[in-house]
Amino acid sequence: MHTSWSDSIQKAPAAAGPANARGSRSSYVPPHLRNRPPSAEQPSAPVSYAGAAMGNDHQGYGGPPVGGIRSVAPSNDRNGGGGGDGWHSRNSSWDRGREREANPFQDTLDTEQAFGAQESTGINFDAYEDIPVETSGKNVPPPVNTFADIDLGDALNLNIKRCKYVRPTPVQRYAIPISITGRDLMACAQTGSGKTAAFCFPIISGIMKSHQSAPRPPRMPRMAFPLALILSPTRELSVQIHEEAKKFAYQTGVRAVVAYGGAPINQQLRELERGVDILVATPGRLVDLLERARVSLQMIRYLALDEADRMLDMGFEPQIRKIVQQMDMPPPGMRQTMLFSATFPKEIQRLAADFLSNYVFLAVGRVGSSTDLIVQRVEYVLETDKRSHLMDLLHAQRANGDQSKIAAIPCKAILWNSSRNALNLLRFFDVWFPDPGLRFWLQQSLTLVFVETKKGADSLEHWLCINGFPATAIHGDRTQQEREYALRSFKSGKTPILVATDVAARGLDIPHVSHVVNFDLPNDIDDYVHRIGRTGRAGKTGLATAFFNDNNSSLARSLADLMQESNQEVPAWLSRFAARSSFGKNRRGGGGSGGRFGGRDFRRDASFNRGGMDFYGGAQINSGGYGGPAGAYGGGYGPTTTVTSAWD
Numbered sequence: 001m002h003t004s005w006s007d008s009i010q011k012a013p014a015a016a017g018p019a020n021a022r023g024s025r026s027s028y029v030p031p032h033l034r035n036r037p038p039s040a041e042q043p044s045a046p047v048s049y050a051g052a053a054m055g056n057d058h059q060g061y062g063g064p065p066v067g068g069i070r071s072v073a074p075s076n077d078r079n080g081g082g083g084g085d086g087w088h089s090r091n092s093s094w095d096r097g098r099e100r101e102a103n104p105f106q107d108t109l110d111t112e113q114a115f116g117a118q119e120s121t122g123i124n125f126d127a128y129e130d131i132p133v134e135t136s137g138k139n140v141p142p143p144v145n146t147f148a149d150i151d152l153g154d155a156l157n158l159n160i161k162r163c164k165y166v167r168p169t170p171v172q173r174y175a176i177p178i179s180i181t182g183r184d185l186m187a188c189a190q191t192g193s194g195k196t197a198a199f200c201f202p203i204i205s206g207i208m209k210s211h212q213s214a215p216r217p218p219r220m221p222r223m224a225f226p227l228a229l230i231l232s233p234t235r236e237l238s239v240q241i242h243e244e245a246k247k248f249a250y251q252t253g254v255r256a257v258v259a260y261g262g263a264p265i266n267q268q269l270r271e272l273e274r275g276v277d278i279l280v281a282t283p284g285r286l287v288d289l290l291e292r293a294r295v296s297l298q299m300i301r302y303l304a305l306d307e308a309d310r311m312l313d314m315g316f317e318p319q320i321r322k323i324v325q326q327m328d329m330p331p332p333g334m335r336q337t338m339l340f341s342a343t344f345p346k347e348i349q350r351l352a353a354d355f356l357s358n359y360v361f362l363a364v365g366r367v368g369s370s371t372d373l374i375v376q377r378v379e380y381v382l383e384t385d386k387r388s389h390l391m392d393l394l395h396a397q398r399a400n401g402d403q404s405k406i407a408a409i410p411c412k413a414i415l416w417n418s419s420r421n422a423l424n425l426l427r428f429f430d431v432w433f434p435d436p437g438l439r440f441w442l443q444q445s446l447t448l449v450f451v452e453t454k455k456g457a458d459s460l461e462h463w464l465c466i467n468g469f470p471a472t473a474i475h476g477d478r479t480q481q482e483r484e485y486a487l488r489s490f491k492s493g494k495t496p497i498l499v500a501t502d503v504a505a506r507g508l509d510i511p512h513v514s515h516v517v518n519f520d521l522p523n524d525i526d527d528y529v530h531r532i533g534r535t536g537r538a539g540k541t542g543l544a545t546a547f548f549n550d551n552n553s554s555l556a557r558s559l560a561d562l563m564q565e566s567n568q569e570v571p572a573w574l575s576r577f578a579a580r581s582s583f584g585k586n587r588r589g590g591g592g593s594g595g596r597f598g599g600r601d602f603r604r605d606a607s608f609n610r611g612g613m614d615f616y617g618g619a620q621i622n623s624g625g626y627g628g629p630a631g632a633y634g635g636g637y638g639p640t641t642t643v644t645s646a647w648d
């Protein structure tokens with residue numbers, strides 16, 4: 001019997017022993033007292049942000065006083081490299097806390113041993129060299145070139161190494177220094193470009209640094225007082241962010257907990273009672289926890305919305321307003337707010353401004369664009385021909401060997417070492433050994449097929465299976481257990497085809513997805529951008545095929561524009577469709593009336609800036625390359641290169 005994700009999350013602390021579990025329930029242990037960083041290494045000449053001009057009311061390095069509850073740490077506390085006693089001199093008597101923490105890198109280590117450490121060596125950075133970057137806002141802190149340029153803290157730096165992140169991605173180069181100086185941020189960067197770390201690192205680092213001087217939360221034993229809240233639109237994405245956050249926060253003393261719907265609330269409550277610094281949650285479950293008075297947001301210093309445009313669209317906006325504006329969360333300026341997405345329509349930017357204070361706008365690549373790493377194909381396929389066309393694609397894929405060219409997923413390194421030849425043989429015959437003692441099988445490259453309806457997903461999954469293509473499906477009518485099982489089965493390659501509705505469109509980072517098929521195209525081009533972004537991640541290339549017919553004509557123009565922007569070949573017939581479709585409707589770039597795409601910071605619009613108000617204080621447009629510029633800020637990482645704006 002398989003264990004669910006939620007089970008495994010719940011098991012991790014339990015595995016550490018009941019005594020610890022009991023002990024931790026009675027009183028909250030502040031994170032800085034739970035662990036010490038394992039390494040005494042000093043960061044190498046980190047950039048100090050203590051003197052950076054702060055546009056917010058935020059004081060000092062890492063954040064504001066919150067609602068008058070938290071005192072502000074002296075700036076040397078927050079600048080560990082600056083000689084303050086920060087986290088470098090924590091009390092070692094609490095080291096035992098570290099023993100309770102399951103090693104989140106264990107699976108990765110097994111995998112690496114089995115792969116001979118070939119996999120997960122990181123991003124192909126060359127793919128990001130020429131990406132244009134725009135920042136706007138007052139006194140934008142300069143970008144960095146390496147993680148060592150930022151004083152993130154020893155324990156976090158060690159985890160960055162464990163993750164094999166050698167260099168920051170462009171969004172990380174810009175977003176981390178901006179956030180670490182306490183500025184609010186609206187960041188837009190392409191799918192798969194490392195946004196999760198871009199908001200997690202400053203949060204973890206900030207919590208590590210400030211706990212030394214932070215007061216304890218109010219004495220309310222059954223209520224959790226997180227310091228950071230990360231909201232995401234789907235359960236699976238929240239689970240994924242939590243998994244990432246646990247890796248980044250390993251042995252830092254910062255504890256991340258996840259809460260999402262569809263899983264038993266009691267287990268999540270128990271986790272919260274054990275203490276929480278970073279709460280990763282879906283909005284619905286969080287509202288439930290707030291209404292039960294089991295979570296208070298009064299200590300929140302960091303608020304991050306992942307997929308922020310989705311979180312603020314009509315579906316989620318009321319819940320988000322309730323959480324952020326109508327409960328006890330400190331207001332903008334008294335907390336630090338970070339909004340991230342690959343797409344940011346202008347009207348959503350406008351809404352989002354309510355949640356921010358004197359923020360920096362960051363766009364890496366064109367707002368809402370797709371990455372050039374994804375080869376996009378559009379084929380004209382009648383509704384009635386879609387299944388047979390998909391079958392043709394899958395057969396061709398199989399014939400080309402695309403189904404089995406990745407390596408094996410591992411389990412026991414010993415097994416791998418002693419049976420390398422056997423494994424090669426197995427790879428050749430495409431054999432899978434489900435026996436747990438021989439837990440390795442061929443990792444196939446994976447195909448994700450998007451459909452419009454839940455019924456459509458079920459029926460296509462069934463049809464694929466009976467036609468010899470092992471498939472599974474994920475959608476909102478499946479139980480959480482079924483959803484988790486489907487995702488795990490897909491990730492492992494056991495069912496290398498996943499049929500999905502938009503529930504899987506955003507944020508999910510599934511290695512080896514080499515092909516995304518838009519069996520049914522979405523109505524909104526932003527949804528298309530997120531869907532195809534499940535492939536071509538972290539510098540890898542991918543293929544996206546869309547089945548287009550007359551039912552999709554309203555998308556023709558925006559699709560053609562997007563493909564052109566991403567240097568894709570636009571079929572002549574699609575250009576004709578685009579020319580026929582009404583001007584301005586679902587058009588990219590925000591140029592046409594009613595255009596909903598924010599090509600840049602909406603504050604730069606004349607209509608917004610009417611009356612001479614200087615909302616953004618100028619923009620810098622840079623190439624994202626590593627010898628790159630620091631813009632007009634004068635931070636100096638090489639010559640300043642102002643390139644032609646991709647936004648004008």
Ligand SMILES: Nc1ncnc2c1ncn2[C@@H]1O[C@H](COP(=O)(O)OP(=O)(O)OP(=O)(O)O)[C@@H](O)[C@H]1O
Pocket residue numbers: 121122123164165166167168169172189190191192193194195196197341342506507508509533534537538
């Ligand atoms: N500096 C780095 N070096 C190497 N790999 C990285 C780095 N930063 C992130 N990654 C990896 O890149 C992949 C994509 O990251 P992530 O999921 O954060 O992308 P994203 O921008 O949030 O995508 P999406 O828009 O789809 O949500 C992950 O597997 C992550 O581990």
